[in-house]
Amino acid sequence: MSDTDNPTAGQRVAELRRKRGMSQRDLAAEMGRSESWVSQVERGIQPIERLSVLQALADALGVPVRELRPEAEIAPEPEPEPEQQPQSNDLDGLRVALTGHPTLGSLFGQITACPEPSLDDFSQRVDELWDLAHAASYAALSDRLSKVLPQLEAAVRHGPEAGRAELQALLARTYQVAAASFVRQDEPDAAWVAADRALQAAERAGQPLEVVAGLFRLAHAFIRQQRTDQAEQAAMSAINVLTPRSQADASPPEERSLLGAMHLVMAVISAREGDRSATHAHIAEARRIAATNGVDRNDFDTEFGPTNVEIHAVSTAVDLGDAGMALDVAERIDPSGLSPERQARFLVDVARAHAQRRHVGEATAALLEAEALAPEQVHSHHLAREVVRDLVQFSGHRVPEPLAELADRMAIA
Template sequence: MTQQLTIGERVAWYRHRRGISQEVLAGLVVRTPDWLGKVENNRIQLDRLSVIRSLAHALDVSIGDLIGEPTLLEWSNESGRRTVPALREALMDYRQLTPLLSAPADGEPPTLANLRSDVSEVWDAYQGSRFGFATRQLPLILSDALLAVRTCTGQERDEANALLALTYQGAAMVLGKLGESELAWMAADRGLAAAQQSGNNVIVGSLFRSVTHCLLSTGRYETAVQLVSDAAGFLETGLGAASPSYLSVYGTLFLTGAMAAARAEDRATAQTYLREAESAATRLGADANHMWTAFGPTNVAIHKVATAGELGDFQIASELGPQVDTSGLPTERRVRHDLEVARALTARNRTDEALAVVLEAEQMAPEQVRHHYMSRELVLGWVRGTRGRPSRSVADLAERLRVV
């Protein structure tokens, strides 16, 4: 119902539904009625999640309600015509939760080699921003992974649990990109349980990251910061002889924590976490993609830009962002950085440059740009802020993103 509204317009929509005045809502978020009026009329852009969270809390709605998530996953040749609902059914199938209620499986269980290949394929699709393909494959892989856990024994069962954990994590990451935060949480929670059964601390650390992402998506920023601190304490004992995968998972956890701290407006902790990540990246020595983390010095630089944006330091973000060479990173990371740069440029009234960045990102990953709240909000802001008709490029982009 509110897909074609800006965040500010959604604030007004929910405020009217709650039957409260601008004066009351402004007081609840410690702002002036004049500020809120400008927000609702698109004269002030809500470009910081910390502010959006405070409004969502005051209105008793989710952050997703205000940023317009989830969004409909478009059908494509890769997605087929059974997308998020099919994955939801797989996650909510009670027979998948315990062998006590499951009928004997038909056919042979998958080999671990085949399952490993399938899990790798869906993670590669995620990093390639092919969310439709990943969503289509995940229910099948999840079924195979659960069967493997039930039929394997000994060390093979440990590996099956690790692959099950990574399957759940892949589901959590994809669902997070689509704005399905509750389903993502369900997947991450089950993934962490499977990871603990695997006895592999690299897998456990990887799932800690997904749980942190889920906390971020629901606005639980302080809890996410605490989780990163606790998880890092758990992983520290293995740092002495850490493998590249271990270092990558450890460092990426701090990058996620830095974002959580920035959204909680905890500048000191954000900087501390960035330094910890940078130390791990220096020890790793170069950009890599162990455990699909895309971790290394470049990803640290990307997060310095992103945290600056979350803290409202748009001048810093607009200056640093274009200088980061992301060409060696997976598509998902490159496009996410581009959206951060576009946000910072827009905040500095450099709209033409921001539009060019978003258009380039769309060329690389149309699904990701379509489903990220930031790109939709940027384009809506450009449309609403134009006197008369928007430019053909902006109008066409708005139509492709289904926001007009």
């Protein structure tokens, strides 16, 4: 198969690709990756540690996994999982509430007079919605959001003119919390709709920074849909506007937080494309901005600050296959000051790093800690489910009991 007696996995990929008459661009398209990522795999720069990625690569080349890495089939193949997601979704009710026109009856004069909550009441309710999102309590969030959204939509249309802009700003924040939650629950199409409505409400409110926050949510929806060009466009449009503003002496910290958050978006995109230099450059810029702000903040509910930057450094290192770097950075992080959602997401990435090194026990321990913090998130998030499937496959017929119980709670075969 190769001129050498023991060809590397990258050399096998290159030879199989050429045999199929595929270019690196063709293979990248089949994989949903960048051409640069394929090139790095073939040159041995980008390691393939996860069996799920190895399987996807084999499928794209039309060969069994053993053609790429013979030792990968030492563990028995697991039974196919009948469903990729849990049978029910905690945000199903919200998805229904988001469907259609928010106040269609009002277009036909069907306006029912009823007392609306005051501006202060609405503001408190929206803050509570974000508290639930940061706690990853999606079932409760869906129930409350489904009630608040129609009321806010009616208020901005039929309430007194005074306070209308403030209501629009609250509506923007409400759609943003919906978008953020849909992304975390792997509902990117609904997240796209919610983020777009957030952008419109923010513009009507005359709040340009809320527009940027809406773009932040939109970019994450695009990332989850693997629409990296659109995600990059959303993030870079904000970076290009905010960067010169951030260089002024009187630059407000909330603007810098949004700029830093957008650099973290770009770091995620670059890591998914296998671009190490760009990933590290965006992480470095986010670190600089976070250091300028000095402390962990939660401007526009981004939780941007030094700790969240390091959490993204761990996540992007795992995406790049740099498990050692990810674990080294993770040892220096104390995420306890952030929300349960951020803490749980960090622990899922720690588990992913351990899984890349076949550390089943350590990975399982991190997942169990994450589950204790945010069970709804861990049970439904695609990365948590992916790492559990990988750990079960690594274990073969001897799946440790804690891992087997976790897989059972997550409805993973």
